[in-house]
Structures are given as C-alpha cells and as structure tokens.
Amino acid sequence: MSEHDHDHDYDHETDRQVTEAQRAALKLANVDESERNAALNSIADAIREREDEILAANAEDVEAAEGMLERGEYTQALVDRLKLDEAKLEDIAGMVESVAEQDDPLGATLEARELDADLELYRVAVPIGVIATVFESRPDALVQIAALALKSGNAVILKGGSEASESNRILYEIIREATADLPAGWAQLIEAHEEVDRLLELDDKVDLVMPRGSSDFVSYIQDNTQIPVLGHTEGVCHVYVDSEADLEMAEDIAFDAKVQYPAVCNAVETLLVDEAVAADFLPGLVERYEKAGVELRGDETTREIVDVGAATDGDWRTEYGDLELSIKVVGDVYGAVEHVNENGSKHTESIVTEDTDAAETFMTGIDAASVFHNASTRFADGYRYGLGAEVGISTGKIHARGPVGLEGLTTYKYYLEGEGHLVASYSGEDAFPFSHRELDAEWTPGERSGE
Template identity: 50%
Template sequence: MEIREEVRKVKAAAPQMAALSETQRNQALQAVSDALAARKEEIFAANEEDRRQAEKEGIAAPVLKRLKFDEGKLHDVTEGIRDLIGLKDPLRQTQLARELDEGLTLYRVTCPIGVIGVIFEARPDALVQISALCIKSGNCVILKGGSEALRTNKILFQIIQKAALEAGLPEHSMLLLEARSEISELLDCYGYVDLLIPRGSNQFVQYIMNHTRIPVMGHADGICHIYVDKEADLKKAIPVILDAKTQYVSACNAVETLLIHRAIAEKFLPELAKELKAHGVELKGTREVQELTGCVEATEEDNRKEYLDYIVSAKIVDSIQEAIDHINTYGSHHTDCILTEDSGAAEEFMMLVDSAGVYQNCSTRFADGYRYGFGAEVGISTGKLHARGPVGLEGLVSYKYKLFGNGHVVGDYASGKRTFHFKDL
C-alpha cells in the first residue's frame, strides 16, 4: 500500500466528513454498534488467534490482558457507542458571537480537527472507541494498533468501515495501517494529517515526537501516585489503594507509587502491606518502609517506574509539600490522588500537583473518558495545550471564526471614518 497516497485520499475526504449532519453521524454509530454485535463470533475467533499467538511468543501478562476482547469488552464498547449517540453534538456550537460594528458580526464556531492519526497499544477495544469518537466528532481517522492484535484489529476495522460507509460516511474517511514500517511513512505525511495521538511507552512517544512535523498530542508513561495524608481515613484508604492498583493492573491510570505521611506510617503500613500481599501485589519500599513491612527494597529507578503489573512502591514523607515535590519530580503528570479528610490539605494538593487529574479520596482508575461521561476517549493527554486529561469529543474539535459583513473595509477604520463598538450578542 502506498501510504502517502492513501493518506492523501483521507485528507480529501475530511471536508465531506465535516459536513455530515449530527443525524447522519449518529446513524453511522448505531450501524457500527449493530454490526459489531451481529458479527461478534468473527471478532472473538480472530481475538482467540491473536491471544494464542501472543502466548506462544511469551508476551507479558499485562499485554495479554489488554489484548483480550470478549463479551465483556464488546458490551463495554457498544455501551460506549450508545452513550456517544446521546451526547450533545460537538460540532457547529457557537462559542462566541460579537458585533464588531453595525452589520459586521463575528462568530466562533466549533469544527472537526480534520484527519487524526492514532497509534495505540495492543488493545482492540481502543480501535472501536477511537473510531466511534472520530465519527461523532466528524473527523477522519487513521488507525495503527499493536501488532499483537493484528487479526482482531483487522476484523473490527472491516466491520466498522463497512457499516459506516453503508450509513453514508464518505469513502476513505477511515484507514487502517497494519505493518510497523508504515508508521514511519505516516510520520512523513505532514500537510495531510492534522494531529497524531501516540499511545505507548515513553520511548515510543518520544520517537514519534522527534520524527515528525505533524502536531502530536498524548502521554507517555502513567506514573500515578496516591499520597496518604496524616488526616486520612485509614478505613477508606486501603480499599481505594487496592482498587487503584488491582482493578485493572495494566492500565495507565493504575497507581504505581504510594507516599505515606510519617505520622501514620507505623500504624498504616503493616496493615496495607498485609492487604496488598493478600491481593497478590508485591510491595517495594525505602529502607524505612522495609523496616515496617519486610517488603522488597525499592531503588531510585522505582520512582520513575510504570510497572503495569502487581507491583507498587512506597515511600514515607514528612509533609504534604514533600509529597507534592516528589510527584512533580517523578510523576508523569497523568493522575495523582490525596487521601485525606482535611479539605485544606486537599486544596493545597490539587493546586500544587501539576497533573492532568488531581483527586481526593478516590481511585486513580476514574481517569477515563467513559467514566467522565465523555462516551470514550482516544487517549490521555498530559500536555497543557488544546486538550488535557482523557481526550473525548471536546478534545477532538477545533473552531473557526466566521465573519459576516456588508461591504466593510479595514480602510474605513484605519482612517477613523468608522469605529468598532464590540458588542457581545
């Protein structure tokens, strides 16, 4: 496949995609949901092949877990599509209406970004979520999933593309890349791709950023922290930590580092260690934590480690400021939580921790587009421009300025013949 030519076709389809009505886009989403349910056995069979091959190749357990696409995953993605259909149309929303002068009126109106390329990990459900979000937001999409999910991604894409085209989406509004070598070709498609969203390791995301002129949005690592404050309710703390670590251990929003205030460490850490062990979680800790729990030693490298496994590191801190400094130094600016009943401490933590998500008394696993009511997400952005946190519909639209006049010319204002009065409508 000549990638540049195929991407050019996607770019040419973008204005047609942007012009579709909300009704047309929602009908396409419904058709996709129905088609996925109708052909689920084909999807499950392809996924079984992918998983058998991955196991044969000795793929790590967290990757195998992400790779699985079963009835539960199918239910989740179709529910997500149903939620998307019910969400307000993100397009053609007027964000600003201003009369500059009599008969000269300015509007800022939302529109699609255009062509979005998403390179994602071996998670077939991500392909469905990304495709659905792009349909709802009027964007064309180029998809490249992890090679471990090659068969599952292929059948999912075929089903989604066929249903969407039959429902009236433009030809070439979706493209699936299959070979890893095609990523390099995609990175050279500046001018045809409006935004790239890479999902994966820090090394991979940095590679993408350093090898393309296309704007890039996304996150690398998910090094999430929970700080247990001296005013924490310890009965709440352990269930929250267990959920954040074990509910879905290979997710980017699973907690990786625990920071425990010294005032409660002696009482809290032994009980926490006992519960973590009971749930199959290996605890690593500084020398102080080891003395209280008998856990495995943690090194400096553990401060920067995204385990994606049943492992968590712990450190004792003397103050909330030390916890904040640790998070801002070693964290990935993804999602970090304070467990405390002190509203002042929570406010300080949320103000000073420089992350896309800052929580009080709840699991970091809530950092998710579906759980935020966005329908789904194309990824988590830890940057600060355009979109931050779970990127749902709002993060997939831009805007344009529409100016309506009646023969107005700038010269009249430059000469003083006319003046602006800037009246918001």
C-alpha cells in the same frame, strides 16, 4: 523485489490511503449529526451481531501473545489488555452508543462578538481534519478512536500493535462496512512499521498524530514528524495518604487504584504515606495487597514497618502495569508534592485526607492532567468523565489535557457576517469606532443576531 522497491510500495499505498482520508474529511465535516449518530449505532449493532467472528480473531492474537509470554517477550499485562470476551464486547458496543448520545461537538458557537452594527464575528467549533493514531495492544482502542473521530467529523488513520492484528482487522472491517453510507475512506487501517514512517512525513495531509505508548515511543514520533503530536504516554500515578486521612477509606482507595485493573495507565504505581500514620496504616494494607498477589517494594522507612522488598531509585519512575507497587513514607503533604512532581508522568494523582487545606496544597501544587481528592486514580477515564470515550489521556498541556474526548478532536473557525463593511471605514481621522460588544448568539449562515 528489492528492499527499496518494497519500501516504495508502502509509501505509495500509505499516500493513497492518506489522500483518500483527506478528501473524506472535507466531506465528513459537513455530514449531518443524525447521519453520524446513525452510523455509530450501526457500528454498535454490528459488533454485537458479529461477536463470534471478533472473538475468534481475538483468540488467534491471544494464543500468539501467550506464546510470546512463555518466551519472555511479552508481559502478562500486555496479554491481559489484549483479551476480549463477551462482556468486553458489550462494553465496547455500549461505548459506541454512548458516543452517539453525546452532544454534537460541531457547529457550536464558542464566542460571538459585535464589531459594529451588522458586523458580527463568530468563533465556531469544527473538526481538526485528518487524525492519525498509533496505539497499543488493546483492540477496544481502535473502536473508541474511530467512534470519537466519526462523531467529531474527523477522518482517521488507525495503526494498532501487531500483537492485535487479527482483532484490529475484523473490527476495522466491521466499522467500514457499517459506515458504508459515509464518505469513502474516512477510516483507514495501516499495519506495517514502514507505513508509519511514511505517514509521519505527510505533514501536508495529516493534521494531528496521537501516539499511545511509552515516553520513548512518543518521543520517537515527535522527533520524526512535523505534524502536531498529542501524546498519550505512560502513567506513573500516585496515591498519597495524608496524616488526616480516614484510614479505612484510604485503604480502600489504595487497593482499588492498584488491584481493580493493574494493566492500565491510570492504575497507581507508587503509594505515598505520611509518616504520622504509616505505622498504623501500612500493616493492614500490605496484608491485603499480598493476599491479592501484589509484589511490594518500599523505601527504608517503609521496610522498618512492614516486610517488603527494597525499592530502587528507578522504581519511583516505573509504570509497572501489573500487580507491583512501590511504597514511600514522606514527611508531609509538601514532601508528597515534591516527590510526585519529580517522579510522576503528569497523568493522574490522588490525595486521601479530611484536611481541606492539605487537599488544596496537593491539588494546586501537583503538575498533572488530573488530580483527585478522596478518590481512586482509576476514575481518570473518558467514559467515566462523561466524554463518551477517549482517544487517549494527554499528559501534555497544549490543545487538550487529560482524557481526550470529542472536544479535544475539534478546533475552530472564525466566521464574519457583514453588510458590505470596508476596513477603510475604520481608519483615518473620520474612522468609525468598533463596538466590540459581546453577543449571546449562535452563528446562523447569512444571519445576524439582531441584538
């Protein structure tokens, strides 16, 4: 078989899968909430029941990844993200159940307006349609994305990293079997790079692409498709310790934001410290970081206070995803805002201070999806936000921003309920006036509010 024929086979199979997903999406949009919730609970039960199979498949992925780590081709952070254990599987099952417990995002009336007597306009939440996701090594991402797609009535195309291929296959199989009563093909798994390239060409069938990865990866997706892209890029997150911070609180927050789980996108990568408190604050925190194995780098002022390595210009824009951190001393809150806006990735930023004016300056001045006051950046998470789960954290500004949950996977339709109304009645010298009166009403097919 020639290389051209091989690529053609990928194109044919991808076209088939996407077409099947498109047909399923039209049906899934009308599946009752109770059926969608029952399917989600079936997924959670099946994950628990097939724990041994999942862990066995995951062990194959981890073993292969550790070999790549020894050869310097993978990072320890990637291997850590890849690993599953009994506790993580229980968390995954619980996450699926929490998605089922969320309010139904479909059919909600977002706006209602009377245009004239018995002529009422409703804006109602509906699924986006077919969503394609390309994500990194965390196998739990596949389950999160599938669960949110199902709850929001969307068909989904799933493409995980090759390093998690065995884990992704068994999890996909479990999801497919647990949802056998739903429209066939609502979830599809693709694995080859060639399939992704073909997928990006199908803008007539795929409604949204959500890549999770580096800025370069997201840019590649954006440059190679006409499908709308909702990107989850890297997290170059900051904690700024203000001159009016409670330093004990600040130390705990800065430590948690880096050490609690350094491999994720909401972990802090740069610590900013006001020059007024740097000498008092840094020595104790640096000692605590070093005991936890954190490799530290600092600017010149920082290195005059504590013994750490020298930070380069590139460090200020680096997502380490590991036990590494850069430290910079700034003049005041305005210096912190300037540094973050110049070097951050618009993900999550935090200020520690007891000065409400400084907090307001930082929070309103920072361009990021999430900005916190006296809290660890690690709270930037769909589950912690009460969204049930997330398909990713959007660092853009269009459609959805920050952790993207169920609402971010819906769009809307306008429904107009009339009684034989004609546009001709609203034009010319004897035109009827529009009332354009806001209504407190929910859309019910064939009915009007009666207000």
